[in-house]
Amino acid sequence: MEDGDFNINLTIVGLGLIGGSYAKAFKEKNKGHIWGIDIDKNTLKKAAEMDIIDDGYSIENAQIPLKKSDVVIISIYPEVLLNFVRNNLNNFKKGAIITDTLGIKEDNIKYIQNILGDKAEFIGGHPMAGKEVSGFLNASKDIFEDANYILTPTAKNKKETIDFMGEFVKSIGFKSIVEVTPEKHDEIIAFTSQLPHIIAVSLMNLSNCEDIKYFIGGSFRDTTRVAAINSDLWGQLFIRNKKNIIKCIDDFQKNMTEIRNYIEKEDINDIKKFLKEAASKKEEII
Amino acid sequence: MEDGDFNINLTIVGLGLIGGSYAKAFKEKNKGHIWGIDIDKNTLKKAAEMDIIDDGYSIENAQIPLKKSDVVIISIYPEVLLNFVRNNLNNFKKGAIITDTLGIKEDNIKYIQNILGDKAEFIGGHPMAGKEVSGFLNASKDIFEDANYILTPTAKNKKETIDFMGEFVKSIGFKSIVEVTPEKHDEIIAFTSQLPHIIAVSLMNLSNCEDIKYFIGGSFRDTTRVAAINSDLWGQLFIRNKKNIIKCIDDFQKNMTEIRNYIEKEDINDIKKFLKEAASKKEEII
Numbered sequence: 001m002e003d004g005d006f007n008i009n010l011t012i013v014g015l016g017l018i019g020g021s022y023a024k025a026f027k028e029k030n031k032g033h034i035w036g037i038d039i040d041k042n043t044l045k046k047a048a049e050m051d052i053i054d055d056g057y058s059i060e061n062a063q064i065p066l067k068k069s070d071v072v073i074i075s076i077y078p079e080v081l082l083n084f085v086r087n088n089l090n091n092f093k094k095g096a097i098i099t100d101t102l103g104i105k106e107d108n109i110k111y112i113q114n115i116l117g118d119k120a121e122f123i124g125g126h127p128m129a130g131k132e133v134s135g136f137l138n139a140s141k142d143i144f145e146d147a148n149y150i151l152t153p154t155a156k157n158k159k160e161t162i163d164f165m166g167e168f169v170k171s172i173g174f175k176s177i178v179e180v181t182p183e184k185h186d187e188i189i190a191f192t193s194q195l196p197h198i199i200a201v202s203l204m205n206l207s208n209c210e211d212i213k214y215f216i217g218g219s220f221r222d223t224t225r226v227a228a229i230n231s232d233l234w235g236q237l238f239i240r241n242k243k244n245i246i247k248c249i250d251d252f253q254k255n256m257t258e259i260r261n262y263i264e265k266e267d268i269n270d271i272k273k274f275l276k277e278a279a280s281k282k283e284e285i286i
Numbered sequence: 287m288e289d290g291d292f293n294i295n296l297t298i299v300g301l302g303l304i305g306g307s308y309a310k311a312f313k314e315k316n317k318g319h320i321w322g323i324d325i326d327k328n329t330l331k332k333a334a335e336m337d338i339i340d341d342g343y344s345i346e347n348a349q350i351p352l353k354k355s356d357v358v359i360i361s362i363y364p365e366v367l368l369n370f371v372r373n374n375l376n377n378f379k380k381g382a383i384i385t386d387t388l389g390i391k392e393d394n395i396k397y398i399q400n401i402l403g404d405k406a407e408f409i410g411g412h413p414m415a416g417k418e419v420s421g422f423l424n425a426s427k428d429i430f431e432d433a434n435y436i437l438t439p440t441a442k443n444k445k446e447t448i449d450f451m452g453e454f455v456k457s458i459g460f461k462s463i464v465e466v467t468p469e470k471h472d473e474i475i476a477f478t479s480q481l482p483h484i485i486a487v488s489l490m491n492l493s494n495c496e497d498i499k500y501f502i503g504g505s506f507r508d509t510t511r512v513a514a515i516n517s518d519l520w521g522q523l524f525i526r527n528k529k530n531i532i533k534c535i536d537d538f539q540k541n542m543t544e545i546r547n548y549i550e551k552e553d554i555n556d557i558k559k560f561l562k563e564a565a566s567k568k569e570e571i572i
Contacts, residue, residue: 128502129504191493192501192506193505193506197505201560205563206541212474215414215464218512224568226504231565239552246549249543256538271517282513
């Protein structure tokens, strides 16, 4: 076993874009078994044929891999995540670490840690990786390379578990592992992820496709890159993080109105000040 | 001479990111002379050393290359563009084609065609290419590869001139050449270029850099890619296209408010409808 490799029995629940990418990535870095659980039999069959899972199971047979798994990564929609945990409360291996991949944390984690008690340990995880397309067929281990990973431990998590999770995901390419509370996570992610997605769809929906096709440059292309998001998943994320998202939208609109009014008044000095502030913040962050 | 090559005496006024990139690109495709005019002596020296111009001239000596040039590409800020043409009215070669690279057209073109009379022919051109950085040192001939080019002819332009310009810029990599009136150009570009830039700076300015650094994924990075724009140039562009830009900002904010309100009401069906509309428009355009 090479340095940095693991020997863990791992179950991945939901072999979509993120779950499928995890399977591909961990297949190379983890010497233990990797099992997949999915509602789609074809996906399970395909993943087994590609040898990125050892075996695939339906939701109804989840107990078979769960009982043997040291780590369970659940990568499914918010609504089904809670059901899955509730329905499998007695199927997790004693002491197993369970994590998720969702872009919202606070409510889920409270609920899950509560119903799990000491049957298993749940720790929230959010890989800041993705693609503008979804599904297993688009999964790729490369999406994690140099990406950020957010851990959202609570007082119920052990220090060893937090450390383990950081090392585990670093092994597949994540660069920065950062820890915040679930509350803070939801507040920041509303700004750094959900707001840019709302901007993308709002801009896209304003367009008259026929008219603008040949007038597009890099800025429009970039701003709308994520405009074709999975509406089931993101609809749920937006509603579940509504308090933070609405604050972000309102703050953003206030900022936009500021520069709008400078332009209306032809106030070149304030426009330039606004643009320079953006430029210097950009240098600082990215 | 290969098929598609030209043999034209060309002067490029302003060797910044766009002008410098033109010089590099045409040096390979045009067998005639290429001269550069710039206020920065170092840029002229560097461009001559790199052999992408045959000679460089200060603004004061503009008449030397202009008198011999079949084509003049003026790639400088809106305010100085008008001055440059006015100060060189009698320096253009009879029948020369003069074009620009600016993101606003209507007012400039009216003014320039008016004062030029039949001394030379001005035709507006807008290369939909750029980079998030400016200046000659960042110039590259690759930025035009597969990009869109917009021509904004008026009743004062000859058909041969329009055709020539299309062929001339195709030779350096542009893929789609599209023609619209200067008025329509300004209206569409406010939406496809200036609005995304305003979005980028407004989003960037909202951020508290320290807090968000490790919470950034692809969507935030993409939406703010162009946030460090040249404040002198873009400040002028925004003010000169103010009528169209303000309409775009207002329409965009109305759209954003629509999805904001669906989220507030937890109206999952309308959110999903909104997201699906964006996804299908995205498929259609990009």
